[in-house]
Amino acid sequence: MKPIAILGVLLIAIGVAGLLIANISFTEKTVVVDAGPLKITADQERTLPIPSIAGVIAVVIGAGLLLYGRKASG
Secondary structure, eight states: OOOOOOOHHHHHHHHHHHHHHOOOEEEEEEEEEEEEEEEEEEEEEEEEOOOHHHHHHHHHHHHHHHHHHHHHHO
16 A cells, blocks of 8 residues: 555544544643742643544545545556
C-alpha cells in the first residue's frame, strides 16, 4: 500500500472519531495565588468542542487520498 493511501485511511479514521466524539474534556492546573513561597493552585475542567464539519472534511479528504493512491498504483 502506498504512503498516500495509508494517509487516506488514517484521515478517514480520524474523521470518523471526530464525528463520534463531540468534544474533548481535560483538567488543567492553574495558579490562583502566587505570593512568594505560597502558591495556591486549582484544577479547572476545560472542554474543547470538535466541529462536525472538521470530521466530515477529514473523511472526504481521506477518501480522496485513498482513491488517488489506488489509482496511482494501478
